[in-house]
Amino acid sequence: MKEPLILHLDMNAFFASVEQRVNPKLRGKAIAVIGSAERTVVTTASYEARAYGVKTGMTKYEATRLCPNIIFVIGDNKKYMDASEKVFAILKDYSPLMEVYSIDEAFVDISGSLSLFGSPENIATAMKERIRDALGLTCSIGIAPNKLIAKLASDMKKPDGLVIVKKEDVAGALKGLPIKELWGIGPRLTERLNMLGIYTCDELGRSPASILRQNFGIIGERLCLMGQGIFDSPVAPVGEEEDAKSVGHSTTLPMDVSDKATINRYLLKLSEMVGARARQYGLKGRKVSLTLRYPDFFTFTRQTTLSAHTSDTRVIYNAAQGILNSMRLKSAVRLIGVSISDMIKGTRQLSLFEEDKKREELLSAMDSVNEKFGRATLSWAALLEEGETSGVISPSWRPQGVKRVDVA
Amino acid sequence: MKFVIDKPVFLKTLQRVQGIVEKRNTMPILSNVFLEAQKDSLTLIATDLEVYIKDSVKANIFQEGAVSVNARKLFEIIKELYDEKVEISVNKENKVTIKSGKARFNIMGLSSADYPAFPLMDETSFNSVNSDKLKEMIEKTAFAVSTDETRYNINGFLFETDGPILRLVATDGHRLALIEKKDEESSIGKENKIKVLLPKKGVAEFKKLLDESEEEKTSGVMLAITQKNAVIKKGNTTINIRLLEGEFPDYRKVIPKDNNQTVIADKNTLLSSLKRVSILSTDKIKGVKFKFIKNKLELSCESPDIGDATEEVDIEYSGETIETAFNARYIIDMIETTDNQKIKIELKDNLNSGVFRPEGANEYTYVIMPMRL
Numbered sequence: 001m002k003e004p005l006i007l008h009l010d011m012n013a014f015f016a017s018v019e020q021r022v023n024p025k026l027r028g029k030a031i032a033v034i035g036s037a038e039r040t041v042v043t044t045a046s047y048e049a050r051a052y053g054v055k056t057g058m059t060k061y062e063a064t065r066l067c068p069n070i071i072f073v074i075g076d077n078k079k080y081m082d083a084s085e086k087v088f089a090i091l092k093d094y095s096p097l098m099e100v101y102s103i104d105e106a107f108v109d110i111s112g113s114l115s116l117f118g119s120p121e122n123i124a125t126a127m128k129e130r131i132r133d134a135l136g137l138t139c140s141i142g143i144a145p146n147k148l149i150a151k152l153a154s155d156m157k158k159p160d161g162l163v164i165v166k167k168e169d170v171a172g173a174l175k176g177l178p179i180k181e182l183w184g185i186g187p188r189l190t191e192r193l194n195m196l197g198i199y200t201c202d203e204l205g206r207s208p209a210s211i212l213r214q215n216f217g218i219i220g221e222r223l224c225l226m227g228q229g230i231f232d233s234p235v236a237p238v239g240e241e242e243d244a245k246s247v248g249h250s251t252t253l254p255m256d257v258s259d260k261a262t263i264n265r266y267l268l269k270l271s272e273m274v275g276a277r278a279r280q281y282g283l284k285g286r287k288v289s290l291t292l293r294y295p296d297f298f299t300f301t302r303q304t305t306l307s308a309h310t311s312d313t314r315v316i317y318n319a320a321q322g323i324l325n326s327m328r329l330k331s332a333v334r335l336i337g338v339s340i341s342d343m344i345k346g347t348r349q350l351s352l353f354e355e356d357k358k359r360e361e362l363l364s365a366m367d368s369v370n371e372k373f374g375r376a377t378l379s380w381a382a383l384l385e386e387g388e389t390s391g392v393i394s395p396s397w398r399p400q401g402v403k404r405v406d407v408a
Numbered sequence: 409m410k411f412v413i414d415k416p417v418f419l420k421t422l423q424r425v426q427g428i429v430e431k432r433n434t435m436p437i438l439s440n441v442f443l444e445a446q447k448d449s450l451t452l453i454a455t456d457l458e459v460y461i462k463d464s465v466k467a468n469i470f471q472e473g474a475v476s477v478n479a480r481k482l483f484e485i486i487k488e489l490y491d492e493k494v495e496i497s498v499n500k501e502n503k504v505t506i507k508s509g510k511a512r513f514n515i516m517g518l519s520s521a522d523y524p525a526f527p528l529m530d531e532t533s534f535n536s537v538n539s540d541k542l543k544e545m546i547e548k549t550a551f552a553v554s555t556d557e558t559r560y561n562i563n564g565f566l567f568e569t570d571g572p573i574l575r576l577v578a579t580d581g582h583r584l585a586l587i588e589k590k591d592e593e594s595s596i597g598k599e600n601k602i603k604v605l606l607p608k609k610g611v612a613e614f615k616k617l618l619d620e621s622e623e624e625k626t627s628g629v630m631l632a633i634t635q636k637n638a639v640i641k642k643g644n645t646t647i648n649i650r651l652l653e654g655e656f657p658d659y660r661k662v663i664p665k666d667n668n669q670t671v672i673a674d675k676n677t678l679l680s681s682l683k684r685v686s687i688l689s690t691d692k693i694k695g696v697k698f699k700f701i702k703n704k705l706e707l708s709c710e711s712p713d714i715g716d717a718t719e720e721v722d723i724e725y726s727g728e729t730i731e732t733a734f735n736a737r738y739i740i741d742m743i744e745t746t747d748n749q750k751i752k753i754e755l756k757d758n759l760n761s762g763v764f765r766p767e768g769a770n771e772y773t774y775v776i777m778p779m780r781l
Contacts, residue, residue, distance in 0.1 A: 307555035308580075309693075318558050348780035349582050349693065349735060352662045352761065356581055 007108040008142045008150035012159035014104035015044035018083050019073045021136045031071045090130050099235045109235040124162050148231035151183045170229035174201035201227050248339025249273040256295050256332035267320045270338040275313035284309035285340025288319035293335035309344050409473025410497040411445045419486050421463050425454040426479040428461045441479035442523045445469045453526050459610045460648040462526050474520035477504045527648050529639050534630040535596040541589040543618040545576040548587050551741040553608050554580035561654035564607040569597025577659050583738045583776045602633050610649025614640050667754035669727035675751050679743045681719045685709045686736035688717040694736040695779045701729050732758035733779040742774045
């Protein structure tokens, strides 16, 4: 058996670099990509802006205070998707086992590619060169025996880095490394581990699995192995990933809204986005969830189960609206999300009544027009007054498949 | 109010009545049962505002009066009592005292005036109906009623009269069950044609009442249909349900007239084969492939992750080969309520609906849309 060799690629300041590439006036300057909504935050800052301390998630006000000369650019998701697809196409030339992790990150299993392309260094250098030539963008690459360490390695040197962690060096790389640096260990888990006296990865690896199991259930053992740098999740190329468990969309509103009619309009819009995407992949869901976030960021989800699986916008909308009507809002809302889950791959059951058949045909006609001429070319009359609000691209975005979310 | 009543009688009536009580508890008073002592009987009423049930039982009344009290709690208390006699009294503050043997309970009631009134019905609008026929009609269509609450117009039964014929139709948009029964003795709908939508929950309560075997002599089952309500009476029990509003789809349009490929299958063989094969169906929806060949039906199912299953069933069939697919659940539902040993299936092709009925029983029609292969 070949030694497993996983490459992780992370584009550097991706959105900002794309903007600097297309607009030479922005090159070498501190810029930040933001959303188009009024109360947006920084999604990506260029390295020039990062030097001033500007970080993802800051408000415009905070960013300007740190870096008065900063230039704000409203994000254009189409541009990023296009660049992203080109990058991933290059990666695929080196191995068919390529898993897109997010719009600017991917894993490639290069265990079987060495005889064709030479050493891991050669592969990584070739990838970086081709991406720079074709798109003018830089990236950081990490190569290691598994995804966990590869992701860690790509993070070690930014921008334009290349770090290779050999099997025998894994333990050394993890020694003294704070656990929060490890992929999949978030602030909450970090806090809980800290309470057990576990601060670094090597401490995590040495912790008795039984204690971890007691505190964290079945993931306890996995955590222990992660601390030792052992991670056996394979690279799952698009299409071979698990079936979609849900289809959902959410949006942060331009301002807090408490008026039900306005919330309903957003619900309809989100329901149509969910319905259209589910229909595109022949999926139907039986559970409809509504997620709301109050201005204090308190976020909650309520769901309802339908009697039959659906991908019909109206049914999703009615269910979401039903949930909304069944609760008393404590304040205005800041974010609304609609999703369907408990999915089945399209039922092929035919309908008895003419009106139902017409309804299905109407939706499919609408979908094909929208696919050809762009989203919301045909839409619902209730949405006419709505201006286009372009949200931030979802972290679960994929270049193909059901997780691909088209943006206007 | 004060009365003494036999525990078994009271318990049985309470059990029936409390089934109607609103479980979601949107209005507190709807989780109560209304009790009224008058002359020599106790009347109980429960409602969720869609279905009203009224029952009366013999009791020893010492002081007339009325109150409403939590149905669930009252039922639980009465169920656990060990003495055969129960004494119930109510004071001016609507405090209900239950005494039996050495046990004593006080629970708070609500004023009887706040309880929704049982809709009054003109006695002359009642007509006797054949209880067995009505029961059979409900049994053979109920499974096809849509459970989708958003599709309010098919969330119940269509009840129609056509001269001496009573007709009940139910559908969920994929299948439709229709049954007709002649009831010459009944005069219901004879003068004015009836065409109403009966809600699912109300009909289920009708059915429960019809299922009860009455030891005492009763005057049979009486039915009244008005513009807004359907009322059924049996013995001392009256159930009043509010009709659904909306237009039931035109069922005549979906009953095929030119399905000229006829299949005769044995009920039990088909039922057990379907149950076996559908174990390996892919989805939560039990799609099974049906291939009708000369005197043979091939049932098959496959699921990419698990495996596949096939079974041959002997049938009487001399038409062309038809390959189609049906949701096995739909067919099993129908077969399980059929008394006849043979099932007749009428088909046209693989994209049009099939008609299923017990052989020789033209009063029953069950239409199922196929699934795309």
